[in-house]
Amino acid sequence: MYDLLSGLTVIEGSAFVAAPLGGMTLAQLGANVIRFDPIGGGMDFKRWPLDKKGNSLYWSGLNKGKKSITINIRKEEGRDLIKSLICAPGPENGIFLTNHPPGGPLNFNDLKSKRKDLIMLNILGSHDGTPAVDYTINCALGYPMATGPRNSENPVNHLLPAWDLVTGSMAATGILAAERRRNRSGKGELVNLALSDVGIWVASALGHIAESALLGRSREADGNHIYGAFGHDFVTKDNCRIMLTALTKAQWKRLKTAMKIENAVVDLENKYNTDLDDEGSRYEFRDAIVSLIEPFVSQNDYYTIKVILDDNGVLWGPYQTFDELVKKDPRCSEANPLIQKIFQKGLGEFPAAGLPLRFQELEEQPLKPAPSLGEHTDEVISNILGLPDHIISDFHDRGIIA
Structure with missing residues (x-):
C-alpha cells in the first residue's frame, strides 16, 4: 500500500468483483475507501470460498484496506445517511463508486442536486443498462468458442473473470481521471462503465473485431497453442x-x-x-x-x-495448482515484496498480495486486511458527518445503523 491518494475519500456501494476491485485498488493507493452494506451483510459477505467457520475468503480478498459501514438502506433515514456521506463537502469528498442499477434511490441526478461537482462512476452490465455479469458477457464475445481442443464445437468457459478484472482496474482509472478534471474545472461527472463495452474494447484491441470485419473469419479453438507464434x-x-x-x-x-x-x-x-x-x-x-x-x-x-x-x-x-503456487513458487512468498502476512479477524494469519505497482522512491505501507462488517460505522458517521454520540446511539437503537 502507498499513501499517494491519502485524503481522497471514495464511498463504495458494490457487489461481485469489478466495483470492489476498483475500490480496493484505490484503497491500496492510499484513498479512504468506505464500503457500505446492509445490516447483516450483503451478497458478498458470505460469498464462496468460505472457511470452515463460514467466513468468506472472497470478502477478505476484495476489501483489503477499506473501511466498512452497515446501514439499513431500506429505511429513508439510512438512505439519507448514505447520501450525506457521498455528498459530504470538501474538495476530496464527493466521489461515489457503485455497480448498483441506475435509477434507484442513489441515482446521479438526485445526488447531484446535493453536490453539483459530484463524481459518480457507475459500473453497468451493458451500455443500455440491461443486466449482465462477466459470465454472460464472456460467452457472447467469442472467447469460449475459441478456447478448448482443436475442432471442438463446444464452448469452454474459463475460470478467470477477466472482464470484471479489467473493468475494476478501469473503474479506478476513471475515478482518478474524473477527479483530475474536477480539480482543473470544478465540474463533476457521471462516468458509466459497462462490462460488455470493456469486453468489446479488449476484443477490438486484440484484433478480433477487425479480423471478423476485414477477413470474414472468427478465431478458432486450437488447444494450448499460442496464436500467431x-x-x-x-x-x-x-x-x-x-x-x-x-x-x-x-x-x-x-x-x-x-x-x-x-x-x-x-x-x-x-x-x-x-x-x-x-x-x-x-x-x-x-x-x-x-x-x-x-x-x-x-x-x-x-x-x-x-x-x-x-x-x-x-x-x-x-503448470501448477493454486496449492502448488502457494507452497512451492517463491513469487508467491514473502521473498517477493508483493506478498505480506496479514491477520484477518475470523480467519487468522495468511499471505496476501498488496498492490502490484512498485513505486521505487516511495515507502510502501504495511498491507491492511479487509474490515470486519460494520467495523467503522460509528467512526465514519462521526468523523465525516460530525454527528454527536447521542444521535449515533439513537440510530443504533432504531436499527438505522449497526
Whole structure:
C-alpha cells in the first residue's frame, strides 16, 4: 500500500468483483475507501470460498484496506445517511463508486442536486443498462468458442473473470481521471462503465473485431497453442506439465538449442521452403515443431528439463495448482515484496498480495486486511458527518445503523 491518494475519500456501494476491485485498488493507493452494506451483510459477505467457520475468503480478498459501514438502506433515514456521506463537502469528498442499477434511490441526478461537482462512476452490465455479469458477457464475445481442443464445437468457459478484472482496474482509472478534471474545472461527472463495452474494447484491441470485419473469419479453438507464434504444453517423464514459448527470434534460438532440434528444424525448413525464424511461420508449422520437442521432454524428468531450460534462457513455466503456487513458487512468498502476512479477524494469519505497482522512491505501507462488517460505522458517521454520540446511539437503537 502507498499513501499517494491519502485524503481522497471514495464511498463504495458494490457487489461481485469489478466495483470492489476498483475500490480496493484505490484503497491500496492510499484513498479512504468506505464500503457500505446492509445490516447483516450483503451478497458478498458470505460469498464462496468460505472457511470452515463460514467466513468468506472472497470478502477478505476484495476489501483489503477499506473501511466498512452497515446501514439499513431500506429505511429513508439510512438512505439519507448514505447520501450525506457521498455528498459530504470538501474538495476530496464527493466521489461515489457503485455497480448498483441506475435509477434507484442513489441515482446521479438526485445526488447531484446535493453536490453539483459530484463524481459518480457507475459500473453497468451493458451500455443500455440491461443486466449482465462477466459470465454472460464472456460467452457472447467469442472467447469460449475459441478456447478448448482443436475442432471442438463446444464452448469452454474459463475460470478467470477477466472482464470484471479489467473493468475494476478501469473503474479506478476513471475515478482518478474524473477527479483530475474536477480539480482543473470544478465540474463533476457521471462516468458509466459497462462490462460488455470493456469486453468489446479488449476484443477490438486484440484484433478480433477487425479480423471478423476485414477477413470474414472468427478465431478458432486450437488447444494450448499460442496464436500467431509458437507456444505449447509438454509433459515430462515424471508427468509434470510445462509451457514452452518462443515469441521472438532470440527465444526461438534458445529453445532450439535447449531441445537439441537445430538440425531437425533446418530439415523442416528445407522440406517446406520456409523460415522458422519468422514468428508467423512457427505458428503455421506449430504441430511439426511440437512433434520435434515432445520426445526430448517426455524422456527427461521435470528437474532435468528445468535445469536445461533455465541454463539456456528459455521462456517457460510450470503448470501448477493454486496449492502448488502457494507452497512451492517463491513469487508467491514473502521473498517477493508483493506478498505480506496479514491477520484477518475470523480467519487468522495468511499471505496476501498488496498492490502490484512498485513505486521505487516511495515507502510502501504495511498491507491492511479487509474490515470486519460494520467495523467503522460509528467512526465514519462521526468523523465525516460530525454527528454527536447521542444521535449515533439513537440510530443504533432504531436499527438505522449497526
